[in-house]
Amino acid sequence: MEFGWNEGQRARYDQVLERTRAAFPTPPGAGHGFYTRGDWLKLGEIGMLGSCLPEEYGGQSLGALDTARVVEAVGRGCADTGLVFGAAAHTFACAVPIAAFGGAELRRRLLPGLAAGRLIAGNAMTEPEAGSDSSRLATVATPVDGGYVLNGTKSFVSNGPAADVFVTYATVDPKAAFLGVTGLVVDRDTPGLIVGKPYEKMGMNSCPAGAVTFEDCFVPGDRVLGGAGAGAAIFQHSMGWERACLFALYLGLQDRLLEQCVAHARERRQFGRRIGEFQAVSHRIADMKLRLESARLLLYRACWSMDEGDPSVLAIALSKLAVSEGVLASAADAVRVFGGRGYLREDGIEAALRDAVPGTIFSGTSEIQRQLIVKEIGL
CATH class of the missing domain: 1.10.540.10 (Acyl-CoA dehydrogenase/oxidase, N-terminal domain)
Incomplete structure (x- = not known):
């Protein structure tokens, strides 16, 4: 190895x-x-x-x-x-x-x-009543001469309010479940495409997100991805990349938090000693390092399996779960290491905590990852 x-x-x-x-x-x-x-x-x-x-x-x-x-x-x-x-x-x-x-x-x-x-670009997949269950999309693509007519609403479209182009998924055949889902690419200026106002969110504040509505929105046939009915497989393909590679940004965030906590623990003094000399602080930082390196190895292994041409559902789910839960725990620990300063915006520690929370929700919740894991191990 x-x-x-x-x-x-x-x-x-x-x-x-x-x-x-x-x-x-x-x-x-x-x-x-x-x-x-x-x-x-x-x-x-x-x-x-x-x-x-x-x-x-x-x-x-x-x-x-x-x-x-x-x-x-x-x-x-x-x-x-x-x-x-x-x-x-x-x-x-x-x-x-x-x-x-x-x-x-x-x-x-x-x-x-x-x-x-x-x-x-913005990915328009999630719907008000279809988050984790992507096989029951209410957005419908009706076949017409030369393409499809889209009708429906997508929620939580990251980049949506700013996007020039959208990748979206819609039901063509409701009876076919996931085999009836089709992926399409839609330009922002397409008649019938309506972009909603940005949501007010807990974190990730610089990334605008909002709803996108399709009202009799015509999409030419050459904008279909992979052919009719291929949408579910295409979405899962992109989720493999997202759950593995996207979450590497949280490894970088944890590296930055760890550097800040070590520097603070060396400089901050209480009771005549550097706070890093107290085990309550140093052990918390040790746990941050352990979470980071464990998640890093799992993420690299998941990416390796993709490069080998045999993406592992188990490895990707383990990676996504470890990284998202690990950064959330470590961001909370960083607030505690910084104490009162961690609650203020100046050092960016509280922002890291708010930014870490959605990682356990998007790209498949932690609960979904656990379901994938136990299925893969035969439970």
Whole structure:
């Protein structure tokens, strides 16, 4: 077994981390608004948005493991976790399925802009009554001459209020369950597509999210991904990338929190001693390190299985569960290590906690991951 990185991989990580820190030198302050187009273009220049996309469209053609390392470096170097999350969702839930299942003309038209950051994409899958159960979508795609007519509403569309293009899923044949779901790509300016106002959220505040409604929205047939009825398989393919590679941003966040806690525990003094000398503090930091390294190994293994051409449902579910629950526990620990300062916005510790909470919900809740795990082990 090989646990090291080659020279090129180490150099790529260091370069991405350095460029990210230079591009986003300070944490977003109180009242920070949504990300800007300028922020998005910076991520394109850094290479995050096109990391796993084909080189012929401006990407780097990296595999899942190397892509995860890029996302991890950006998550560590940029304190605006909402921005990094939005970029990862754009890449894995939208650009990846277009690259893998879109027609030649669709790939040519969209992928260069998605890789460079000139376009922003939103994944419109979740519905008010269909979150984890993606086989019962109320949004309907009715076949007509030349394509489909979409009707329905999607909720919690990350990047939705800012997106130029949407990857969405709709039911074509209600009797076929998941085999009746079809994936489509819809431009923002398509007549009948209505973008709702941004939600007010607990965390990830810089990433706008909202509802998207389709009212007699015509989508040409060349915008279908993989053919009619292939939507469920395409969605699961993108979820593999998302649950593995997207969550690498939380490894980067944990690295940053750990660095902050160690520095604070060395400098902060109470009762005439550095607080790092108290076991109540040092052991809490040790647990943060343990969670980070355990989750990191699981995530790398999940990505390795994808690169081997045999993505492991079990490995990906274990990875997603370990990373999301681990960052939530470690962010709460960081607040405690910082004490009163951790409750204030100045150091960004409380923001990390708020940003960690949704990780246990999106891309399949922790409960869904546990169900996948026990199914895979034969229970």
